[in-house]
Amino acid sequence: MLSRIAESMFWIGRYVERAEDTARILDVQTQRILEDAATDEETACRSLLAVMGTDLSPSEKAGLSQLLDRLAYDTTSPTSMAFALGAAREAARGARETLSVPLWEALNTTYRAIPAGQFKHMRAPFIFGWVRDRVAQINGTADATMMRDESWQFLMLGRYVERADMTSRLVATTSLTSTGGASQWNSTLRACGAYDAFLRVNKGVETEQAAAEFLLLDRIFPRSVVHALQRAEGALDTLEGTTRRAGFSDEAHRLIGRMRASLEYRPLHDLLADLPAEMERLQVTCAEATEAVTKRYFAGAEALAWQSVRGA
Amino acid sequence: MSQMFDAYETRDPAYDEMFAGGGLRPAYQRLGDSLGRLSASELSSRVEAMQASYLDQGVTFDIGGEERAFPLDIVPRVIERDAWATIDKGVQQRVKALELFLADVYDEGKVFEDGVIPREVITTSSHYHRAAAGVHPANGVRIQVSGIDLIRDNAGEFRVLEDNVRVPSGVSYVMTNRRAISAALPETIAEHRIRPVANYPQKLLAALRAAAPAGVADPTVVVLTPGIYNGAYFEHALLARTMGVELVEGRDLVCRNGQVLMRTTKGLAPVHVIYRRIDDDFLDPVHFRPDSMLGCVGLIDAARMGNVTLANAVGNGVADDKLVYTYMPDIIRYYLAEDPVIRNVDTWRMGEASSREEVLDRLDELVLKPVDGSGGKGIVIGPAASARELDVLREKIMEAPRSWIAQPVVQLSTVPTFIDGHLGARHVDLRPFAVNDGEKVWVLPGGLTRVALAEGELIVNSSRGGGSKDTWVLAGPTSSRRVNRNQSQSQSQSQSQSQSQGVV
Numbered sequence: 001m002l003s004r005i006a007e008s009m010f011w012i013g014r015y016v017e018r019a020e021d022t023a024r025i026l027d028v029q030t031q032r033i034l035e036d037a038a039t040d041e042e043t044a045c046r047s048l049l050a051v052m053g054t055d056l057s058p059s060e061k062a063g064l065s066q067l068l069d070r071l072a073y074d075t076t077s078p079t080s081m082a083f084a085l086g087a088a089r090e091a092a093r094g095a096r097e098t099l100s101v102p103l104w105e106a107l108n109t110t111y112r113a114i115p116a117g118q119f120k121h122m123r124a125p126f127i128f129g130w131v132r133d134r135v136a137q138i139n140g141t142a143d144a145t146m147m148r149d150e151s152w153q154f155l156m157l158g159r160y161v162e163r164a165d166m167t168s169r170l171v172a173t174t175s176l177t178s179t180g181g182a183s184q185w186n187s188t189l190r191a192c193g194a195y196d197a198f199l200r201v202n203k204g205v206e207t208e209q210a211a212a213e214f215l216l217l218d219r220i221f222p223r224s225v226v227h228a229l230q231r232a233e234g235a236l237d238t239l240e241g242t243t244r245r246a247g248f249s250d251e252a253h254r255l256i257g258r259m260r261a262s263l264e265y266r267p268l269h270d271l272l273a274d275l276p277a278e279m280e281r282l283q284v285t286c287a288e289a290t291e292a293v294t295k296r297y298f299a300g301a302e303a304l305a306w307q308s309v310r311g312a
Numbered sequence: 313m314s315q316m317f318d319a320y321e322t323r324d325p326a327y328d329e330m331f332a333g334g335g336l337r338p339a340y341q342r343l344g345d346s347l348g349r350l351s352a353s354e355l356s357s358r359v360e361a362m363q364a365s366y367l368d369q370g371v372t373f374d375i376g377g378e379e380r381a382f383p384l385d386i387v388p389r390v391i392e393r394d395a396w397a398t399i400d401k402g403v404q405q406r407v408k409a410l411e412l413f414l415a416d417v418y419d420e421g422k423v424f425e426d427g428v429i430p431r432e433v434i435t436t437s438s439h440y441h442r443a444a445a446g447v448h449p450a451n452g453v454r455i456q457v458s459g460i461d462l463i464r465d466n467a468g469e470f471r472v473l474e475d476n477v478r479v480p481s482g483v484s485y486v487m488t489n490r491r492a493i494s495a496a497l498p499e500t501i502a503e504h505r506i507r508p509v510a511n512y513p514q515k516l517l518a519a520l521r522a523a524a525p526a527g528v529a530d531p532t533v534v535v536l537t538p539g540i541y542n543g544a545y546f547e548h549a550l551l552a553r554t555m556g557v558e559l560v561e562g563r564d565l566v567c568r569n570g571q572v573l574m575r576t577t578k579g580l581a582p583v584h585v586i587y588r589r590i591d592d593d594f595l596d597p598v599h600f601r602p603d604s605m606l607g608c609v610g611l612i613d614a615a616r617m618g619n620v621t622l623a624n625a626v627g628n629g630v631a632d633d634k635l636v637y638t639y640m641p642d643i644i645r646y647y648l649a650e651d652p653v654i655r656n657v658d659t660w661r662m663g664e665a666s667s668r669e670e671v672l673d674r675l676d677e678l679v680l681k682p683v684d685g686s687g688g689k690g691i692v693i694g695p696a697a698s699a700r701e702l703d704v705l706r707e708k709i710m711e712a713p714r715s716w717i718a719q720p721v722v723q724l725s726t727v728p729t730f731i732d733g734h735l736g737a738r739h740v741d742l743r744p745f746a747v748n749d750g751e752k753v754w755v756l757p758g759g760l761t762r763v764a765l766a767e768g769e770l771i772v773n774s775s776r777g778g779g780s781k782d783t784w785v786l787a788g789p790t791s792s793r794r795v796n797r798n799q800s801q802s803q804s805q806s807q808s809q810s811q812s813q814g815v816v
Contacts, residue, residue: 001576001577002558002560002564002574002575002576002577003564003575003576003577004560004561004563004564004575005558006577090540093370093540093545094539094540096370096549096553096559097535097549097550097552097553097558097559098553098559101369104370105368105369105370108368108369108370109368112367112368150577239577297577298577
């Protein structure tokens with residue numbers, strides 16, 4: 001397939017996932033800021049924005065409304081859901097002849113809520129649910145209508161690299177603001193739709209440690225970091241197409257595999273000792289893997305000015 | 313019929329395609345009966361649904377960076393079988409003559425020696441490209457796709473307004489309009505036998521494959537687009553998707569050793585036929601505009617070496633030059649020894665002193681067109697222009713007479729058009745699309761009807777606020793009506809008489 005189209009598919013995967021994950025993170029964090037009297041609004045908003053890769057200048061007021069602007073509504077802010085949905089649609093527009101018609105329409109109708117003004121009139125937390133629903137429709141339509149060919153693999157690769165990155169941010173925000181112990185991990189689990197599953201797995205015992213382990217390392221929970229990395233590896237494997245007797249020829253594959261091994265083979269307490277730094281390392285790996293994929297598969301196409309939050 | 317058409321007024325002396333002397337013309341009998349059963353508010357809600365679905369599907373075009381739904385009027389235009397047979401024959405004839413003309417112009421130039429058309433007319437055309445001289449297309453075809461614009465004069469006769477043999481656009485709307493109207497007027501469409509338009513992409517693909525360089529058994533065809541910000545991007549994507557070929561941009565292509573290759577995830581892959589939707593000037597910065605980012609360095613050389621086919625061919629613009637248009641009747645007679653099936657609109661060349669004098673005296677009655685304009689740019693309609701505008705025009709003509717032609721104000725025919733809840737007569741033209749695979753020139757039965765949405769407006773280009781209509785070419789004869797339940801219903805109401813009095 002054309003390199004340019006492959007690149008578009010990869011970024012459709014990333015942006016769509018980013019919109020959903022941002023909605024999930026905002027849902028939990030805004031609720032916490034509103035409900036928890038012990039949380040200082042200004043500090044909480046600043047640290048959340050920093051984790052999401054965007055900074056307010058110290059002179060700017062940082063409140064809930066600025067937070068929602070930057071991460072939800074502002075179409076010019078590269079960290080916002082509005083921006084991600086617009087960018088996904090823009091990428092889809094350039095790859096339109098290769099997308100199934102229903103998939104294109106799902107992306108297009110979602111995007112159209114933004115210029116039509118409907119998007120900015122939806123309030124929190126309603127808008128978080130709306131974005132999750134739309135993304136579910138986009139992903140479901142892709143699942144039901146796309147050939148499992150190369151373009152599918154690039155879509156999956158983009159989705160899972162982004163998911164690993166975003167789940168790591170969700171974990172980082174939790175550990176960063178974690179003053180109230182297990183209850184904050186509970187809301188993070190809820191944001192991932194994982195709370196019930198977590199309780200079932202852990203027979204109802206809630207501990208911070210168990211929650212972090214679940215979100216980071218569970219192999220069969222679809223939003224965990226390790227699961228996302230596994231799926232990204234799977235996509236790279238299929239794209240590479242040859243069975244090697246030793247090692248991997250693909251730099252992105254090596255980077256992601258090494259990261260996953262380092263998460264999985266270290267003692268949990270070691271991992272949890274400095275969670276924010278660990279998560280940052282993961283995010284850097286995702287950025288480097290993206291670079292490697294770009295070099296190998298998309299380099300044919302001229303460097304596109306993809307707006308990327310953290311140089312990915 | 314209901315009161316839907318009661319207040320409808322034709323615009324004399326323009327030919328109204330639906331009504332004649334107060335009654336429905338035969339071709340429109342069923343359409344009139346069927347639409348008459350709907351109320352205006354019902355029609356309005358169907359129009360809304362139609363527009364919403366165009367936006368959702370992304371059937372849009374850009375005006376100044378803003379995406380809008382492509383405007384489609386809900387009232388179709390009907391062309392009866394016999395009228396279409398003439399168009400079909402006339403367009404085929406025109407394309408054949410244009411092919412022979414182009415082959416001659418870029419080769420021996422017999423047409424000049426035999427005195428049919430002065431050589432200067434060609435060599436002074438901005439669309440004449442020496443790069444195209446001496447290039448022999450693989451299957452002899454230079455005009456894979458053409459759009460010959462037709463109008464219907466006050467007597468109802470179809471006339472050729474202009475030839476488009478470079479990169480005519482609009483065919484995607486022919487296909488999407490049909491689907492949209494089927495959804496909006498399912499009952500009406502079921503009552504008609506209409507020739508289908510959906511097989512266009514297969515015809516085009518076959519013609520493109522037939523044009524592949526010699527020796528390539530299974531050619532790779534691509535569509536070359538300027539990119540998503542181009543006004544016709546929707547069309548480029550639709551054609552690529554429905555032909556099952558890649559849609560490439562200039563940056564996806566690279567030329568090596570006279571071969572054109574595209575960048576894929578598995579390396580460079582050869583390309584054999586490029587259906588290019590980029591103007592000549594932007595194709596290759598080596599030969600044309602050096603600042604163009606849209607094309608690809610080396611494309612023209614690869615085409616000259618016969619390693620890749622560009623469709624349509626480079627240099628075709630000389631054939632749709634508006635000055636060459638004035639010679640078309642002679643060109644047809646010269647190459648085919650036939651009279652034109654469809655006549656030109658009467659035209660004066662400003663380069664000729666006697667015509668110029670006559671026209672300059674009557675500027676306020678005529679339409680003046682720049683010969684290398686397109687999209688309605690630069691056209692001055694005499695009766696609608698101010699004295700000052702006419703003075704400016706007069707100066708421009710004196711400065712560069714070769715650049716202008718004059719035509720009488722042709723009242724384009726009208727078709728009822730639904731605007732703001734009412735039906736009004738609006739002027740239309742017709743762009744039939746023809747595909748030449750080297751064996752046969754195939755004319756898509758339908759074509760794009762463009763409609764000027766403002767009352768009395770004669771310029772129909774979508775860049776100037778024009779809309780479109782689904783164009784129905786009837787498959788069967790129109791005179792003998794099949795008796796069906798719809799007919800008995802409309803007759804029992806016998807409203808066609810009473811409503812006809814409302815029509816002037």
